[in-house]
Structures are given as structure tokens and as C-alpha cells.
Amino acid sequence: MKVFIKKVLIFLLPVLVLLAVLEYLLRKIPNDYSWKASVYNKKGSEFEILILGSSYALCDVNPIYFDRKTFNGGHTLQSLDMDKKIFDRYQEKLARLRYLIIPISYFSFLYKLEDSPQSFQIKNYSIYYDVPYAYKPGDHFELLNFPLPVNRARLISYYFKHKDEVGIDSLGYVTANNLQLTSDMTRTASKALKELGIRGNEHFEEERAALEWVIQKCAQKKIDVVIVIPPAYKTFFFFF
Amino acid sequence: MTFTSLEFIGFLPLCFLLYWYVFKKNAGMQNVFLVVASLVFYAWSSLFFLALLIFSAIFNFYLGIGIFSARNQNRKRLFLWLGVLINLLPLLCFKYFIPFFTSGPGFFGDVFAGGLMLPLGISFYTFQMLGYIIDIYNEEIEAEKNILPFAVYVCFFPKIIAGPIEPAQDFLPQVKVKRVFNYDLAVEGLRQIIWGLFVKIVIANNCASLAGPLFSNYMKFNGSTLFLGAFLYLFQVYCDFSGYSNIAVGVSKLFGIRLMRNFSAPFFSTNISEYWRKWHISLTLWMVKYIFTPLSFLLRKYKKAGLIISILVTFLLVGLWHGANWTFIVFGALHGLYFIPLLIFGKRRSLFTKGESGFSFNRILKMIALFLIVMLTCIFFGSDTLSHSLGYLEKIFSPSIFSPLQFSKPDKVKAFIMVGFICCLLIVEWLQQNRKYELQLDAIKNPYLRRSIYYALVLAILFFGSVNHIEFIYAHF
Numbered sequence: 202m203k204v205f206i207k208k209v210l211i212f213l214l215p216v217l218v219l220l221a222v223l224e225y226l227l228r229k230i231p232n233d234y235s236w237k238a239s240v241y242n243k244k245g246s247e248f249e250i251l252i253l254g255s256s257y258a259l260c261d262v263n264p265i266y267f268d269r270k271t272f273n274g275g276h277t278l279q280s281l282d283m284d285k286k287i288f289d290r291y292q293e294k295l296a297r298l299r300y301l302i303i304p305i306s307y308f309s310f311l312y313k314l315e316d317s318p319q320s321f322q323i324k325n326y327s328i329y330y331d332v333p334y335a336y337k338p339g340d341h342f343e344l345l346n347f348p349l350p351v352n353r354a355r356l357i358s359y360y361f362k363h364k365d366e367v368g369i370d371s372l373g374y375v376t377a378n379n380l381q382l383t384s385d386m387t388r389t390a391s392k393a394l395k396e397l398g399i400r401g402n403e404h405f406e407e408e409r410a411a412l413e414w415v416i417q418k419c420a421q422k423k424i425d426v427v428i429v430i431p432p433a434y435k436t437f438f439f440f441f
Numbered sequence: 442m443t444f445t446s447l448e449f450i451g452f453l454p455l456c457f458l459l460y461w462y463v464f465k466k467n468a469g470m471q472n473v474f475l476v477v478a479s480l481v482f483y484a485w486s487s488l489f490f491l492a493l494l495i496f497s498a499i500f501n502f503y504l505g506i507g508i509f510s511a512r513n514q515n516r517k518r519l520f521l522w523l524g525v526l527i528n529l530l531p532l533l534c535f536k537y538f539i540p541f542f543t544s545g546p547g548f549f550g551d552v553f554a555g556g557l558m559l560p561l562g563i564s565f566y567t568f569q570m571l572g573y574i575i576d577i578y579n580e581e582i583e584a585e586k587n588i589l590p591f592a593v594y595v596c597f598f599p600k601i602i603a604g605p606i607e608p609a610q611d612f613l614p615q616v617k618v619k620r621v622f623n624y625d626l627a628v629e630g631l632r633q634i635i636w637g638l639f640v641k642i643v644i645a646n647n648c649a650s651l652a653g654p655l656f657s658n659y660m661k662f663n664g665s666t667l668f669l670g671a672f673l674y675l676f677q678v679y680c681d682f683s684g685y686s687n688i689a690v691g692v693s694k695l696f697g698i699r700l701m702r703n704f705s706a707p708f709f710s711t712n713i714s715e716y717w718r719k720w721h722i723s724l725t726l727w728m729v730k731y732i733f734t735p736l737s738f739l740l741r742k743y744k745k746a747g748l749i750i751s752i753l754v755t756f757l758l759v760g761l762w763h764g765a766n767w768t769f770i771v772f773g774a775l776h777g778l779y780f781i782p783l784l785i786f787g788k789r790r791s792l793f794t795k796g797e798s799g800f801s802f803n804r805i806l807k808m809i810a811l812f813l814i815v816m817l818t819c820i821f822f823g824s825d826t827l828s829h830s831l832g833y834l835e836k837i838f839s840p841s842i843f844s845p846l847q848f849s850k851p852d853k854v855k856a857f858i859m860v861g862f863i864c865c866l867l868i869v870e871w872l873q874q875n876r877k878y879e880l881q882l883d884a885i886k887n888p889y890l891r892r893s894i895y896y897a898l899v900l901a902i903l904f905f906g907s908v909n910h911i912e913f914i915y916a917h918f
Contacts, residue, residue: 202461202622209631212892216899223903339447349906 220344227343227352230359232366234325237274237373241330245294248272250302252373253284257304257431264372269299273373278322278397280314280404285411286332292418301419303412304429310408312397321346442485443602444688445642452482457695461622468619472589475597475616475696482598483561490560493531498595500527501570502588508577509584517578524574532567535559537765564762565604566595568727573609575731582610590616599692603685605703605723612698620697630694632880632895633687639898641684642906644862648677650907651848651856656823659833664842667833669856675819676863679707682721687878702878706870708815711807713779716815724762728755748784753777763822768830772821779814858905 228235250271252262258275274287284303315323323340326332339345344352358364369375419426442448456478464474484491504524511517536559573594576582585591593616600607655662655670662670686703693700707719717725733755740747753774760773817834824830848856873879882891 202624205622205624205627212895215896216903219903345447349903353904 223352223356224342224344226356226360228328230355230366232325232329233276233369234329236367236369237276238329238331240272240373241274241291241294244272245291246296248295249297250300251295251298252302253279253287254302254304255279255309256375257306258302259369259373260375261304261431262302262429263374265374270297271372273369275304275373276322276325278312278314278317278319280312280317281309281408281415282411283314283326283332285415286326287330288415288418290330290332292422298422298424300425300427301415302427302429303415304431305412306431306433308397310405310412311402313404313408316404317397442482444685444692445638448485452478453692453695460696465622468617469589471620472593472616476589476592479593479596479598479601483596483601486602487561490563493560493563494566494596494601497528497531497566497570498592499588500524501573501595502585502591504574505577505584505591506586508574521574521578525571528567528570528574531560532563535563562602562604565606566601568606568724568762569609570595572606572727572731576609582613585609585613587617597693597698599689599696600700603682603689605686605689605701606727607700607723608726611701615698623697626694626697626699629878629881630691632882633691633694633878635895635898636878636880637684637687637689637691638902639684640680640687640866642902644859644866645677645680645684646907647855647859647862647905648673648680651852651859652677652823656829656833659829659836662836662847663844664837664839665844666847667837668842669846671816671820671833671837673856673859674823675816676859676866678819678822679704679720680866690878706874708812708867709808709871709874710811711804712783713776713811713814714783716811717776724759728759732758745784749781752780752784756780766825767827768821768824771827771830772818775818775821862901862905 247270249269250264250267252258252264252271252273252275254275256275256277258279259273259277260275262273262275264271264273276283279287281303288301314320324343324346327340328343347355355366359366416426442452456474460471460474460478464470480491480495483494501524504520504527508517508520508524511520573582577584585594590613594607594609594612597612652670652674655667656674659667659670683704690700690702701723703722705719705722707716710716710719733751736754737748737751740750743750754777756773756777757770758773759776760769760771763769763772817837820833821827821830824833846853846856869879873881880894882894885891885894
């Protein structure tokens, strides 16, 4: 029995080492999350305005138009509970922060990243932001969140073709080539709402509490919270 | 929890260590542990129907004793028919009646919409239970008097989802005695697990990603692409189920229990009878024993006509076993029809004789012909409706069969790689066809070479595997 276990472990050892190397290499591929996390750590103390939120923040609020030092910390489908965790994680570093901008739309309280079709993004918060969010073992590993051929393609793309996965500029705002715009508003709205994975009001209280917590924390630190309601095309309302 | 899920990677080693270190004292403790582990495994995937599984185990345990100890034949027969009825009732309800009557909203509609369509493994454990009570009735076996080994027989987690449909006389004696760790058996088990994972994750899952879109949008593709799609789909089904079976047998060996082999290189068969003796062996044996043999005995005075009717009925039931869909019935009926030339021109024993061996031109031709027939019949298996299957076949048998493939460039590369892996699979199966399992590498004396083969398979899983289709096809039956 002991011989069997020993031999299995010896057999598995190179496989585990290989997996660890692959995980390491995947984590070293620069992406939006690792890039923004490093900016928070290195330059967080310089920000006077911080923008949090989902793709509405990421794509709609461009820090270049602000006359104070501004950074866009939004990510696709970043729900309010995640904004809270990021703010909590970096609040000590944001010593000069005066304004926190959070776009709120009518569905902001109704969805949560972990219940959306893009729940695999949670690993980015646990790995790169180091927020205490992950609840599944898979949320701690790059390897476990994409099919193996996808990870293989990512490795080849970065290490052989030298293409990274960063799609934002130095202020955290999305670069135009990442936007997938279409003139078909009906289809876009329908697709976007599906991506949110909304299932009734089940997240309302949690998301509202997260926003209230952020507002209270900001009030204690004399930071003004600016709620922005982004414009939405009528089809969004129709499908909603 | 499936064999390819992350949870199972944690579940299996934990169970293995607890079984051999904590519960190793006697057969009773080992069985208690296996029952608990199996119920946890089952509940993880299908908590809603756990009660049904437990009911089936308890009911059949006492029914078996009832049949065995019945004082007269009439009472025995009454118990038997009661058992057949009560065992078949949930299967008929969940697999055939409820899906038919619950297309709309409502309680059952919601349950079905939530993915709890069918109690997991119901077709497998129902047939296993039917075999058990019929064997007791026929006095082939005695009823099990201890509920623990019997509960392991019903619930044993490696085989609960998709078999093999294990005969009680093979399984029960193994769990009635204390199991002692057998190094060679455990190593065999690991080899079968590696091979099963390879064929499932690398071949079946990738074939699924190529064949799936072709089956759902066959109208958009030409004959040559659909022909390749049918080829890939057959290997998807084969690798999915044989991969599952290999993993099930392998996992079982880790716990010191041998399960029967479910696939034995079926594509090297030269006639349909040999094919079915190598494809889903446990179901074939069950059908032969409990349907074909009694029926052909009943119709023996009609000679060949009786045999033909028995075969057709047996295969209609094989089709129906897969689900309440005309496509499955046609699939079964066609396989039954393929037996007719064998019955008309051959002798009865040709149904059971061993197939040809060796490497001859004649054999290769027969193998290819049979493969094509099986492949085209499998289109019915993979289609949602009969018109869908016929439309698919019509496109294959059109001049567009000679057109270039309509795959995108990445899919072409993927299909090319898959055909390469399928060739590797066939070479391994050809070389190993007379061995107990595909990765039995005793002939290779050099341990480094053996290990290199294992590592090559692991690397193939890591770099070419696809986890997009983690579900096993037969888990839905």
C-alpha cells in the first residue's frame, strides 16, 4: 500500500510540477486585472478620483477628461459587491482620494458577478487583486478556469507571438479596439442582459448593502461618492 | 460529480485513503464506508432522486429474500412480477411517461427545466435489479441476506451512473469478504483510469465540439463535411462511453473490486453479432440472457422466423432503453435488421462464435463495411428527430459528398488532429485486442518506456484535452 502511494506520488510529481509551471506562466501574462492591481499598489496614493463599476465605468468614463489625477478601476461585469471588496482592499493606499465615481444603472442591484455567465472572472480578483472573495478551489487558479486548449492558446499567444491580454490604457480606460460595437441595438441589448445572468431580485439586498457600506466608508474618510446614471437605449429597458 | 470533475479529483483519493487506512478492519466496515461514499457521490449530482435509489436497494433486498424463501411457485411468480412491475414503474414514469406529459409549466415542468430530468443511472440500476430478482427466481443465485453487501451492489459509486450492468453472481461474492489491498490490481486500475481519461477528455470531448454543430445545423453543410461529422460522432459516443467504462472499472479496482469489461475493440468486428458482443457488453449480455434467450426459446417452433422475431424485439428494446424517441427505436430496429442476413445464411451458433482474427484483406474489408453501417446508423442515435436523421443521411448520399470540407481553418486543424488521435486509438486497440484492457503493457519490459507512454497520455490530456463537454452521454440514460 505504502509502495503504491509512493509510486503514484512519484509519478504525479512531474505532472504537478508541470501544472505549477503552467499556472505560473499563465499568471505572468499581463492582463487588465494584474495591470490595474499593480497600479493600485504602486500609484494608489496619487489618485484623487477613482472610478469603479462594470463595463459602464470601464467604457463610459474616461479619466483623461478629468483635471485631477484619476484612475478607472472598472471591469466588465464588476458588480457592486466586488466594488466594495476592491475599495476595502485598497482604501489604505488611496490616501489622497477625494471622489469615488460609481455608475449605477437600473440593473446594478440585480446581478452579481459570481452568478453571471462570466463568473470565471472571479479568479482574476482572487489571484491579482488578492481580495477575499474566492469560494471555490477553481477560483484560485488560472488553469482551472478555461478549457485546456484555451490556456494552451493563451500561452502560445504571449510567449511565442508576444501578444499580451491588456486592453486598457495607462489610466485604466478601455482601448477602442476592445469595444465590440454594433448598430443593432436590439440584439446588443438582448445579449448584454443575458451576460448579466439576472434572476429576479435575489441579489438586491446584498448589492444595496455593498453600496451603502462604500458610501459610509467614504463619508468617514471625507470622500465624496458620485453616482452616475449612464444613458441606456430603450431596447435595454424593453428586454429588461 | 462526474469522473472528470474537479470534485472527483478530491473525492477519489480521500475515499481511497479512508477505505484502506480507516475502514480496512473487516468487510462490514469496508461496505459501510462504500455505501456512505456512494450515497454522497450520488447525492452530489442527484440529491432529488437519492430516495429512489435507497428505496430500490431496500425494496429489492427484501423482495429477493421473499422470492428465495417463497414456499410455492405461484407465490414466487407473484413476487417476481411484483418486483418487475415496481422496478420498471419509476423507469417508465421518469424516462417515458413524464417527459411526454410535462412539456408545459408546473411542478414537474419546473423540475425538468431545472435539469433533474431523469434519476441518475436509473436505467442501469433498474436492469441490474431486474437481473438480480430474475436470477433468484430461476434459482441461479441465492438471495443476499446481508443488506450491506447488497447496498454496495446497488449503489457502488464507480458504476452507479452508467454501469457496467453487473451480474450479482460476479459482484456480491467480492464484497462479502474482506478486501485486501492488491498492488497489481490497483496499478491496473490506474492504467485504466489514465486511458479512460485520455479517450474521454481528448478524443470524445474534442469530437463533440466538432460533430455537435454539424448535427444541430446539418442543413448548412455539404455531404463530405457531414460524413466526417458522422465519423467523429461515432468516435465521440464510443470514446465517451468506453472512456467512462474504463474509468469506472479502474476506480473500482482501486477499491479491490473487479467490474466487467464493457467494450472490447468493437470496430474490429467483422459481423454485427461480434460487434454487439464487444460494444456495451454488459447491456448485450443482459439483453441476451433476459430477453433474447427466453423469447427465442418461446418461439423455437418457428425456427429461423422465431429467431428473427426474438432479435428484432431484443434490439427494439435496446433502442427503447436509450430513451423515448423514435430515433432510438429506429437505431435499435436497424441493428436488429442487420442480424437478419446472419440468421438466414448462417447457423444459429454463428451468433455466438468468435469473430475472425489475424490480418487479412477479407477481414479488413468486412471491418470497414461494418464500420460504415454502424457509423451511418449512429446518425439516428445523435439526431433529435427522425426527419433530422433522414435529412442528414440524404445530404451524405448526395453529390456534395465529393465537395471539399466546409470546416473553418481552426476546425480543419482540430479535425486533422482528432483523426490522428483516433488512428492512435485504433492502433492501440488493434495491438491490445487480445488483452484484458488497452493499457496492459506487460509486453513492454522497459519500465521507462512504459512510464513514457503514461506521461505521453497525461500530456495529451493537458495540452489537447477539452473540458467543455464534461458530461458523459450515457449518464443521461
